[in-house]
Amino acid sequence: MKLLSTIVFAVGMCASVDAFAKTVTVGFISSLSGPISSLGIPYANGAIAGHKAIGKSADADIKLIRLDDASDPATAARNARKLINEDQVDVLMGTSGVPGTMAIAAVANESKVPFIAISPVANVSPATAQWMVSVAQPTELMINAVVDHMKAHGVKTVSYIGFSDAWGDLAYDALKKHAAQVGIELLNDERYSRTDASVTGQILKIRAKKPDAILAGTSGTPAALPYLELKKLGYKGKVYGTHGLINSDFIRVVGKAGDDILAPTGPVTVAEQLPDTNPVKKVALAYREAFQAAFPKGSPDVFSAWSYDAWLLLVSATAEAQKHAEPGTPTYRQAVMDAIFNTHELAGTHGVYNYKRGSPFGTDERARVVVRLLGGKWKLENE
Template structure:
């Protein structure tokens, strides 16, 4: 008999100790990005950005669980399962690249967990419906950027274009979109060439493009490897206009490209030239804050626009989580499904890369405000008006 009260006391103590912990169930955000492998130049700034994110949203603690998928599709799927099954993630952010993101779609749909991809291709969210109701993405669709390029070309009297792109999903996506956008503007695609990210020479492709005598060349590559065709074109005396894609928007491209990439024209998210945006632009303060925070932590001029995609994903969550909390507790299916609904209903959310208006038909939500045309002058990105 005398032992019972002691047990009761212990049970009471345990109960008291567990109640507050239960009440403050944190929101778990699973992040899988490509910190190593071919897409490391995207994944590393994204990983760095996680450290800048708020650890509390509407009074709830937010826990970020960060994994590396090594730019590998299989690893990204394994990470997604681990984040959902073991870490009990309420939402997944990632992966950095399109192929890995596409493979994750079925997993998050099966587990009914919302996912915000950082991949570029519109294939991740289109066509809407089916498994994709759970999937959102923050980078601008290729089609939006391709339209901007075609627009600019048409305005500047360009009639013929040669295309050289990566021999992978990025180059494929751009070739499809550019073909469509150029055709709509009546511009002729006179030659298409491909090359690999690690190629040491593109002399053959360059000679063939120049033989077709295009008014402009469009290069679809990401990061420093996109500088190689441009340098070879200049070496061989090409004098026409050169267009790049938003995949090159980091400081390393300027470093490797040097004077050979002066005058290049490319579409980009507004965050790349945040300081040059007019004050009336609502994106300016949001983008400037990100640039400032990133540079303060990792060194001046170190910001790459790829990290901003992850920051934007978190800005979306900051809007959606308070709404979802009214419907359910984190860690429950009700919360995850409410979070998905809240994300889909977001309206006029100002991000670093644009203004998002989500709908059941559009899980990206960006319009023309999400892109600006930029050129390179004296080794700096300069906004074109």
């Protein structure tokens, strides 16, 4: 009986310890279906790779809950509310497009839950910026890189074609602003929907203007349309894109029509081509190993790398917050947000992160390079 009592006591102690084990709960929203699933699936894979590589924050386990927003901003907002109200998440992460990201940001701000965005953000009010940051580079930072490349290579006129949505507006606004600053004339602003099957009319209008260069403000597989049409019509000028092109599905769809596209991207895209002194190189190569461990048959990509960076930021901030509060409480959520805003020189795959209150962005010029697509591979451009 004494032995049995000891066993029962020991089991009871284990159960008690398990009952009070700390868990950080993370809600991750991504577009696993719908028009932007070619981005959403890699985003989700990056979070999975991060979770498998680093499954604890200090002495707390990390629980990852993943939901599909079906490429719909309204669904993204509903998912955010579900994760907050039903799952009591400590942190939100997501999603695959600007509209969905901003929908989640509104819910996070209202509920006072930290939100780490993995895609570019736009028109963030000071109030919203109190509860969100983005690991994605500011659109202006990236577009400025290709505009500077245009200027350095003698481009005097440029035409634009982009999505008829928030991402298309972001890219266009950045191009318009910096082109004017460096003396490049902007000739066209043509748009199309992500679901359109043809852009022949728009490209004919652009070709009639005879621009020195064309920038497409697009992303994912729908981004291939303008480049395919430009190739078909024999355009000979310089062709640029955004960092939304750095995607294996885009390369597959665009095929040979993609040769010589120039685009900005985070250093992770060409990690092995970086000098050893680059602070991103070691982390980027470690991410590739983590991704391959999680997905032996998959290929690391720029979108999953953003999620991996978000995971590194999450682990750092939630560990720091545990010094001040217990997970699962409003106090802890505030402590996590405080820790995020105090992040200093955190090396990721895309850049080195430094955050401060009032701005959702944490990267600088170390977070961008210009690459050229050749034979289905991105090559570091010698600017």
